[in-house]
Amino acid sequence: MIRKPASPDAMSVGVTARLAAWTAELQSSAVPDDVYAHTARLVLDGLGVGLFGSTTQWGAVVADLLAEQGGVAEAAIWGTGVQVPATQAPLANGTFMHSFEFDDLHAAAVIHGAAQVVPAALAVAGHCAAASDRAGAGIPTAEEFALACVAGFEVGARVGLVTGSAQLSRGFHPSPNTGLFSAAATAGRLLNLDERQLRDAFGIAASSGGFLMAAQYGAMVKRMHPGRSAQAGVLAAMLAARGFSGIDDVLEQPYGGFASAYAGVSGDALGEIVDDLGERWETLRFSVKAYPCCGSNHTSVDALRKILDYAPNLKPDDIESIHVAASTLTAEHVGWPYVPDSVTSAQMNLAYTLAVLAVDRELFVEQFRADRIDDPRVLDLAARVAVQPDADIDREGREGRHHIRLTVTTRDGERYVEEVRHALGSSHRPLSGDAAADKYRKLAASVLAPNQVADLEAAVLALSAPRAETEPVARLLELVSAAPAATR
16 A cells, blocks of 8 residues: 655644644634624625625626526525525635625735635535534524634634745635635534544645636636635535545645645744644734725725825826836736736736726726726826836735835826835724725625615624624524515
8 A cells, every 4th residue: 555655744743633623622712802803894894795796797607507506505695595505605605705806805824714714604504504403403603603704714814824925926826725724614613523524624625726826817717716715615524524534634745735735835834824823813914905906906005095195186197107116926916017808807907906096086896897997098097007026025025015115206207105014904004993884885785775784784793792692693694695685
């Protein structure tokens, strides 16, 4: 019998096993109040973004396919009134959540956590509710649901801190790759998997990755990446619950393991994944996005907004050039010459984003409509935007990935310079509670009636101080299952 080589890292660090054990053994009393409160904010933001995403063309394509295929009615395709199997719903809902580049971000870990965590949590909760006649099943309590979400955010952030930037530099889409662990952790907690089963779930889910960053150049498939990731995590947890085995040291295995294959990371560096686990909470560093575009654009958006505020008479035609000094990763990720071929490429491209902001002096969903991406005024200014790597910024490492210095030069020789290290909405500059709630309400209102928008907000915010009662989760399941207000 040929056996795989023993991994010295697995023997000395046991990262996969330690992460699985922590996930399985996490107790509600160990989670600080601020972590629960922030998790609830991330869930609420994700649901608002996801409900809006259900109105997009690419979201509808995925949802319609799953609805046509049918199957056992366990979990909702949000905002459609359609129920499908729990292993199918996350594909649609994760796609919805990443459908407009408005989902949360952990910048250092390069992961949008909610797009995997929330679809997985609600799918498994629906599965448990539909299977309430089985032993151990039933609607999860608010405490169980919130704890599963915390586990998902924390696990994904920690894997991303060690592998995310390196994945991106190699051309992988880090968020859905890393998010496989988030979805498996979330689903596994709700299915009451033990440490051994969670290791299997991680090993099964991580075998489903390979998401490619080239999707940013215009393909609809980028939107679907988190949906596939969330789906894979739920499927992995359900298979592990039935005794299906996965790669039991998938993070640290030197040959073909997740960290080595996707990020070229191995050895002692992997220990950071579990350093201070349960003491230092990376969940708190997930941001609620202020703008519906790639997170790598946000610091530049903030810089240009500052300039436009103190130069209110500055017009697009007055601008000779906009120069952005950035990290090499940011320049490669969003600094390519803009071609107006899709909404996806517009949202990913820094030149378009800055140009449309300068033209409209606003940056919300209207600036990324399909009929705006080839606006001649925007194209004219976008051609005068240059993004270049800066060696000093590169030396800051992953924490400085979004640090930029933006210079606007006018045709009459004036120069305006702004430097921004952390974007509005980041953990360093979080959106106010009112601003985050306003974002959710505007987006959710695209699908739900006003009373439902308010009811869903109340149900989610009950997760801020979760108790051992099922009513908030039952209400969540009911509200996301509702048909669009316009069809009733």
